[in-house]
Amino acid sequence: MATLLEVVDLATYYATPGATIRAVDGVSFTLAEGEVLGIVGESGCGKSTLGRTVLRLVEPTGGSIRFLGEDITKLDRRAMVRRRRNMQVVFQDPFGSLNPRHRVGEIVVEPLEVHGIGDARSRAARVSELLVLVGLPPDAAGRYPHEFSGGQRQRIAIARALVLEPKLLIADEPVSALDVSIQSQIINLLAELRVRLGLAMLFISHDLSVIRHVSDRIAVMYLGRIVEIASTAEIFDRPTHPYTQALLSAVPHTDPARRRERILLSGEMPDPAKPPSGCAFHTRCRHAMPRCSNERPALAQRPIEGGSREVACYLY
Amino acid sequence: MAEAPLLAVESLSVAMGVTPVLEDVSFRIAPGETLGLVGESGCGKSVTALSIMRLLPNPPGRIIGGRILFDGTDMLSLDIGALRAIRGDRIGMIFQEPMTSLNPVYTIGDQIGESLIFHRGMNGRTARSETAKLLDLVGIPAARNQLDRYPHELSGGQRQRVMIAIALACRPRLLIADEPTTALDVTVQAQILDLIGRLRHELGMAVLLITHDLGVVAEFCDRVAVMYAGRIVEEAPAAQLFKQPRHRYTEALLHTMPAANPPGRKLPSISGTVPAPADRGEGCIFAPRCGFAIPRCANELPPLTEPPHRLRCWNPA
Numbered sequence: 001m002a003t004l005l006e007v008v009d010l011a012t013y014y015a016t017p018g019a020t021i022r023a024v025d026g027v028s029f030t031l032a033e034g035e036v037l038g039i040v041g042e043s044g045c046g047k048s049t050l051g052r053t054v055l056r057l058v059e060p061t062g063g064s065i066r067f068l069g070e071d072i073t074k075l076d077r078r079a080m081v082r083r084r085r086n087m088q089v090v091f092q093d094p095f096g097s098l099n100p101r102h103r104v105g106e107i108v109v110e111p112l113e114v115h116g117i118g119d120a121r122s123r124a125a126r127v128s129e130l131l132v133l134v135g136l137p138p139d140a141a142g143r144y145p146h147e148f149s150g151g152q153r154q155r156i157a158i159a160r161a162l163v164l165e166p167k168l169l170i171a172d173e174p175v176s177a178l179d180v181s182i183q184s185q186i187i188n189l190l191a192e193l194r195v196r197l198g199l200a201m202l203f204i205s206h207d208l209s210v211i212r213h214v215s216d217r218i219a220v221m222y223l224g225r226i227v228e229i230a231s232t233a234e235i236f237d238r239p240t241h242p243y244t245q246a247l248l249s250a251v252p253h254t255d256p257a258r259r260r261e262r263i264l265l266s267g268e269m270p271d272p273a274k275p276p277s278g279c280a281f282h283t284r285c286r287h288a289m290p291r292c293s294n295e296r297p298a299l300a301q302r303p304i305e306g307g308s309r310e311v312a313c314y315l316y
Numbered sequence: 317m318a319e320a321p322l323l324a325v326e327s328l329s330v331a332m333g334v335t336p337v338l339e340d341v342s343f344r345i346a347p348g349e350t351l352g353l354v355g356e357s358g359c360g361k362s363v364t365a366l367s368i369m370r371l372l373p374n375p376p377g378r379i380i381g382g383r384i385l386f387d388g389t390d391m392l393s394l395d396i397g398a399l400r401a402i403r404g405d406r407i408g409m410i411f412q413e414p415m416t417s418l419n420p421v422y423t424i425g426d427q428i429g430e431s432l433i434f435h436r437g438m439n440g441r442t443a444r445s446e447t448a449k450l451l452d453l454v455g456i457p458a459a460r461n462q463l464d465r466y467p468h469e470l471s472g473g474q475r476q477r478v479m480i481a482i483a484l485a486c487r488p489r490l491l492i493a494d495e496p497t498t499a500l501d502v503t504v505q506a507q508i509l510d511l512i513g514r515l516r517h518e519l520g521m522a523v524l525l526i527t528h529d530l531g532v533v534a535e536f537c538d539r540v541a542v543m544y545a546g547r548i549v550e551e552a553p554a555a556q557l558f559k560q561p562r563h564r565y566t567e568a569l570l571h572t573m574p575a576a577n578p579p580g581r582k583l584p585s586i587s588g589t590v591p592a593p594a595d596r597g598e599g600c601i602f603a604p605r606c607g608f609a610i611p612r613c614a615n616e617l618p619p620l621t622e623p624p625h626r627l628r629c630w631n632p633a
Contacts (some may be wrong), residue, residue, distance in 0.1 A: 042501035045473075149589050179356040180528070181414030184572040184583035191582070206501065213574035213583070232579055239581060250506035254558045259535070264510055265503045268473050 001032035004167055004200050006052070010054045010063035012046075019273035020281050023049040025224035028299070034168065036194065036201040038215030038232070040208060040247075044269050045221040047204045051170045054202065055087055056080055057083035068169070085115050088161035094153035098145040104131070105141030108159045115164060130159040134189060151182035155189065156316045162193065172204045187214060208251050212236055219242045223272055223280040240304055240311050242285045257307070279313070287315055321385075322347045322522050323368070328382035330360075330367055333375070335593045338363050339546050341382070342620070345544040350516065350523040352533035355543035356569075358590060361526045364543075365494045368524075369409060370399055372535065387489065405435040408483030410476070412495035417479060418467040424451075424478045425463030431485045450481040455511060465619055473504040480511065487519050494526045509536055530570065534558045541568065542566045545590055551626040562625065562632040565602045600630065608633075 012024040023046045031037050039047045050056040054065055055230035056072065064071050072083055088111075091097045096108055106129045112118060118126065131140050134155040145153055154174060161169055171190065175183040191214060193199060205211050212216060212232055219229040220241065229242040239245045246263040253259050265284045270276055276283045291314055301308045302316035309316065321344035324579055330338035333483065338360045345351045353361045357526060366372040368384055370391060384391040394402070403409070411417045419427060429443035454477040456462050459460065467475055476496065483491055493512065497505035513536065516523055525537055533540050534554055541551040542563065550563035561567040570576060571584045588605045591597070600606070603613040608631050620628045 042503060151589070180530070180569060181356060181572055181586040182589075184574070184585045185573065188583050188585060208502070209573065209575040213577065213579050246503055250502045251575075252505075252509075252529065252535040254530050254534040254570060254573070255576070256534075256555075258575065262510075263505060264506055265445070268471050268499070268504055 001034060003030050004033045004035075004068065005031040005202075006064075006066040008064045008066070009052065010050070010065065011061045012049050012058055013061040016273065021048060021273045022224050022275065023272060024053055024060075025275075027221075027224075027226055028063075029219055029229060031168070031200055031202065031225065034194070034198045034200055035217070036203055036215050038211035038218040039204045039221060040206065040211045040218060041221035042206060042247075042269060044223070044272055046224040046272070047206075047221050048172055050221070051089070051172045051202055051204050055084065055089055055170060057089075065115060067244055082115070085164050086166050087168045087170070088164065088166040088169060089172065089175065090154070090157050090161050090174045091172040092176050094150055094157050094177065095145075098153060100145055102144075102183070103141065104136075104143055104145065104148075104156050107156060108141070108163055109147070111160060111164050117164070126163060127159075130163050133162070133193070134159045135185075143249075149182075150178055151185055154178065154186050158186075158189065158193070161291055162197065162199075166199070168200050170202045170204070173206070174203075174208065175210060176205065183210070190214065208248060220247065223269060225280065225312065227281065227301070227313070228309065230309055230311075234309070238304075238310050240316060241281075241313050242287050242315070243281050246284075319346045320388075322343060322349075322387055323524070324383075324385040325364070326383040326385070328364070328384065329366060329380045330363055330372065331378050331380050332593075333586065336380070336596075337546050337593050338367070338588070340620075341543075341546075341548055343541050343548065343551060345490070345522050345524060348520050348522055349539065350514075350525060350537045352537035352540040353524060353526045353543060354528065354530060354533050354540060356590065358527060358545075359543040360546040361543050362494055365409075365492050365524065365526050368492065369403060369407065370394070401435070404431045404482075405486045405490075405558075406489050408486070408488035408491045410479045410483050410491070410493045410496045412498050416448070417578065418475060420467055423464050423466055424470070428478065428481050431482060435486050437554045446485075447481075451478075453484070453515070454478070454481045456481075464521055472500055473507065476500060476504075476508055477511070480508070480515070482622045484515060484519070484521075488521060490522045490524065492526070495528070496525070497532065498527065498529070505532070530558075530573065531575070542569075545596060546593065547601065547628065548620060548626070549602065551620075551623070553624065555560055556625065560633075562627050563602075563607050563629045564606045564631070567633050568607070598630070 008028050010024055010027045014021040014023055023045045053060050060073055065073050105127050109123050111290040112123045136155050175186050203214050215232050217231050219226045220233045222243050228244045239248050246265050249260040249263045267284055278293040278295050279297050297314050298310045299312040301310050304316050323345040326342050328341040354582055355361050357487050366532045425447050428447045432438045432443040432446055456477050497508050540554045540557045541548050544565050550566050561570055568586045579582055586605055597614055599614045600618055605607045610631050612630050618628045618630045
């Protein structure tokens with residue numbers, strides 16, 4: 001598959017009084033057309049900032065973002081707006097991301113108007129098509145967001161994101177606010193749309209079970225950096241970074257066969273304004289060596305037993 | 317259950333205004349036992365917890381029927397003074413949002429010490445040294461230096477540890493934990509559950525754990541009660557319930573979880589949504605969404621069967 005997105009050494013810093021927060025600090029990855037890359041990590045790891053930076057909803061501090069071969073960090077505002085026709089986003093909160101004063105039809109048609117696509121009739125037809133595609137009743141267009149449940153509102157947000165037929169969808173915790181029984185409906189919908197539309201996705205979530213279900217590959221983030229990236233099967237069958245191992249072991253399961261020996265980490269994620277020296281995880285790592293507190297391990301292909309893995313750890 | 321229950325909730329019914337939100341809820345917790353109360357948003361699990369503590373905002377909340385016996389005492393007959401003597405002493409509570417449950421203008425030392433002074437009649441100095449021990453117990457290191465800090469200076473996980481310290485200050489016999497780890501990251505959740513589990517053994521305390529997370533319940537609880545739309549629909553020992561769910565709702569809920577399915581495969585889903593309290597109808601409340609409903613289900617409410625595997629279903633798995 002051709003490369004759709006290539007992110008190289010991307011950095012996003014936030015200046016706060018007295019400190020610079022390195023929310024994203026040197027992240028590199030590629031995403032092929034039609035591929036789903038899961039970005040997983042705990043609060044403050046920078047996964048949401050990463051998603052927003054790729055869309056330039058937040059401006060990068062450094063690095064490059066090549067989308068379809070073009071470095072979009074160099075584009076001016078108007079060119080960037082045109083580019084976003086191919087890059088869309090769905091957020092966690094289906095309550096906050098829909099304008100309560102607009103009817104669903106107006107919400108879904110807006111991207112077509114912004115990009116000057118079609119006339120009133122073809123737009124209306126396209127909106128109906130999208131509402132059916134995401135599983136909403138045909139009369140939804142004339143109703144307001146508050147008339148819908150959380151799951152249905154997320155369907156509206158997905159319809160709006162897909163109306164322009166983007167090649168890339170950034171899904172930032174799209175099912176986290178939903179109940180279990182509704183989650184599965186939205187996960188199924190995204191999986192189905194992905195196949196039907198050949199959509200590539202950056203699927204950002206803290207929920208490892210959801211990430212595992214939807215992703216082809218997974219990148220694990222800790223304090224602004226990717227610590228390990230590999231295929232979904234590789235990550236779950238054989239996590240190599242000590243943080244990945246601890247993260248997977250912490251997930252409670254209903255099926256006793258799925259439980260891993262729990263690795264309890266001490267403390268919590270350090271303040272991103274004051275990241276530890278060397279490997280940012282060394283303060284909580286049970287394998288930390290003297291070198292880990294002085295030098296930062298690069299994310300690189302490293303030999304592991306029976307193969308290699310892209311991991312940022314001196315154990316390998 | 318041979319042993320006398322520590323907590324017995326009997327046919328509890330609660331209304332918000334004129335709308336019933338909790339109907340005929342019964343369960344028991346033995347001393348030292350952990351019961352998980354699970355269900356999706358709006359099923360009534362938090363209302364149950366608040367009712368036990370008599371903390372349900374009234375109006376609009378009203379207990380319209382049933383009994384709540386704690387250690388033989390009828391909680392519904394107590395006056396405010398007697399209630400206060402039990403809350404925070406023999407029953408401890410922790411909630412989901414430690415930031416909103418802690419008072420931002422008092423130090424954490426004051427907030428933990430408060431219940432020792434109130435319930436145990438300690439003086440300020442004794443309370444302070446006891447508080448330092450409690451912080452140590454819940455894993456906040458260098459406890460003495462921490463006593464004078466304010467809630468906003470702590471991380472989410474540390475605040476939840478402070479809440480646990482407050483709840484455990486008087487060594488309660490029952491801890492009611494309402495979504496205690498929902499706002500926390502998964503590695504911090506593991507730490508907090510490990511902590512509550514260890515303290516439970518050390519203090520011989522019973523726990524009522526309320527959560528939407530089936531994995532948490534499966535790993536933490538002895539028994540589990542599943543709630544749907546204001547009623548308990550199934551209750552059984554945890555291992556049995558997760559291995560062999562019998563109520564069609566429990567079964568469907570477990571099947572829809574991504575973790576229960578091979579990656580990439582279409583997930584089973586439950587059609588429709590939970591009915592609003594006003595539209596709950598005559599029969600089994602789950603019948604309209606149930607793939608196994610028989611004619612009887614729509615008209616007749618199934619009764620809850622007897623322990624050890626209690627069930628409210630006409631056509632179980």
